Amino acid sequence: MGQTSRLTKLRAIPNNGTIRYLGPFNRGRFFLTTPETLADVLVNRAYDWEKPKHFRTNLGRILGFGLYFAEGDVHRIQRKALTPVFKSRHIRDDLYPIFWAKACECVAELIKHISTRHKDDWGPKASGKGNPVSGTVEVSGWASRATLDIIGVAGLGHDFQALKSPEGELIQAYSKIFAPSSHSWTLFILGMIFPPWVVSLVPLKANRDIKAGVKSVRNVCRQLIKEASAGDARKADGGWIYCLSLSSQMHFYHDTEALVDQLMTFLIAGHETTAAAMTWVIYLLAVYPDIQETLRQEVRENLPSPAWGQGITKHNIDRLPYLTTVCLEVLWCFPPLPLTARVAIRDTRIGDVHIPAGSEVFLVPWAINKSERLWSKDALHFNPRWWLKTVPARSPIEDGGDRETENIKPFGVANFAKEEFTCLLAAWVGRFKMELHDPELAVYKNVKIGGGITARPNKGMYINMTVLDGW
Template identity: 40%
Template sequence: MIETWQIVLAGATLSGYLLALLHDDNQESMFLLGLLGALCLETTLWKSLALGPWYEAVSRALLLACERMVRWCRNETVPNDGLLRYLGFFNAERIVLTSPEALHEVLVTQNYSFPKPASLRETAGRFLGIGLILSEGDAHKLQRRSMNPAFAPRNIKALYPLFWDKTREMIEKITADRAETVEVVEWASRTTLDLIGVAGLGKDFGAIKEEDNKLVKTYNVVFQPSARARMLHLIESLVPAWVLTALPIKLNLDMSHAARSIRETCREIISSKQKKLKEKKLDDMDIISAAIRTGTFTEDGLIDQAMTLLAAGHDTTGAAFTWGIYLLAKHPEVQDRLRHEIRQRLPPLTQANESPISSINIDSMPYLQAVCSEILRFYAPVPQTLREAAHDTTILNQFIPKGTRIVIAPWATNRCTKLWGADAQSLNPDRWLYESTHGGAERSEGVYWTGVCEGRVGVLVGGVGWKF
């Protein structure tokens, strides 16, 4: 039971902290203060106040921000030479990268000078630990070197039969349900959770078969949060993590408990695999098994990598698959051409046991690979991400003070005519067939997602293309 004094104390602490930072009439800062107030009231006192409209409004605002950045990158509204400066919350400096040269400097030649913001690492690290995605500097170099064998192309391609089996299972379940409409987002989430389970941890979570199983529900609390939780994450990226974690609300307790439960499940899986390794019986092909074989990770380090796989792999693949189905529905000519290639090169779904597929089947379909690359270009799974200058430095010879936030917006740069040509705003899979290996772009850094995500999406789209 939350006492009134706890609510008042939390509200006073938040208000005092935020007001101390307000040195002028920054409307964005006041907007954030209003969001915090609404969240506190909604989660403690006014249960009848729905957060849905707030969340939808913020989602629309973020979408508009991405569209605005697309226009910036195309030089439609603000002429630029690769860098744009604007002021964010509390008048904080923001630099948007709009050219391949700027992206190359930040993501390649100076990548360790621009780590992810500490607030982002602290927020996500509460649940995930510091795995490959959140680590920085020497720790990241060591983890990347240790995980590289697990992500080697031959290891990923060896997982294609597992991807195919799960895709077949999804299609069979959708067909058996005989629903008039298919909720693609829901099926994408359930299927990709199983894909990450079997490919990443060697564990079938059973999300496709059982929508309501306990493990899936626990997973969704952390990795598929409610609108309220997403709002909390948004605000957490703008204020110190301790401010919101100190709030005496049920949401914080639920997410912390769910994260501990998932970590314990990962610990059990990893302990079992370590035991197999000692007995020289570990022949599993999943990514965590490959990491265990390197012998460079502690048990907690392996759990951090497992949590990172569950978070990053599930959301990106699910988003890419969902956008892929949407784009194919809007472009029937691409759909028809793709379906023709799939049915020529892949065995019927009903013959899967007699004719299992391998990476050879997928690699023999150039148009399928081109479509997947174009989906990932057109709707990048992560629309926008942040970096922060670790020290005084430069980008394109422009001085960048320490602490400056750097905005990388794939949804914008992926549609930049300077990068992709006059048809950058159009879906054109052929660019990947007849242009360079980068689809005609000058460089690929930060431009589109490839590798594991592309492979999973390819198998999913291939299976759906056969049936539908």
């Protein structure tokens, strides 16, 4: 993609898992190049590291100062409080029906959308008798609306209805916050130098949009908390508001703003990432029609059509190996969070290398996952069959760099995200044939990536979608 030439240069530097360079004010910085050195930072010595201050400045006001920015014991306590939400049994029994129902609703709304001429796209292309219904759809926005609805129902017991009403307050707020702007980069650079209050005063439109968007999101979160506290919050068993309120760091009725911050983290972390993954998988399936066809066949042979109104279980999806490998390969080739960073809070080590306190490391799955040295020449190619091979396995770690896990594996996602992702993809690929609206995008480097929290095409991803019969 756009970063390919920089990655090529980095790949050429001989190294043992870390590349050292000098950042501003000659501060030592390290770029990690292997899963082992990643694991040293994220797993083995996780509590020697914290998120850098400029992350708080740049991301804090959008993401909220919740779990993501918690460190040390506070982080441990907050994560423990959330255990029930991410338990496999809860996902299997309670959340699966939600994932599939929303996937089916998404498909139904998409069909409605492409069957009706819409002012902001080109569809429908053919509607005469016997002609299949088809139209052009900006899939990134649809993916965001689907995942926002899922996170609302599954985590908060509240349906934002973003699929049905794109003009809803929350989805509009997020589109303001993440609107591509040439000034986002300026704000990011300023955030690396100045404190948050200075950055928030910079008179740029992007800044005003972010402020207005964040204000709306916080209002929605406050309203959700108010509703939960008016009812019996305990009944929302496994819901985030309830679980977070149990954390000894904050009491439900006493610190609403801390809870607002937590909800903001979950809303964004939980919907932006999966929406980015959905965007990339649809793009890749359009680039590789043979993979799309194989996947569709597997889905249609094994799952009921969304039109039949039947539920599915985790067991149904677990029997679809190709679906699982396509999802894993997309997360591998186009990791929704392309980069993260840490700063050493005390002297520590990465492998054999001594790291002085204050050093910053950059962890870039977007680069590591494409390393030909680690994963052979095939690393640069989208190839779901990789996951059926054994050596070296591409195995993602649990979500969020589970700091306690023993496994040394590169970035990936938790069960919640995997199950949600597979349900959404199965419903889409079973029902629609997907082709690139702009064939030039078949060459990866022609897709320009935007600079938000997740890696996404900066002008959206337009796909020609045809509704397929027979399922």
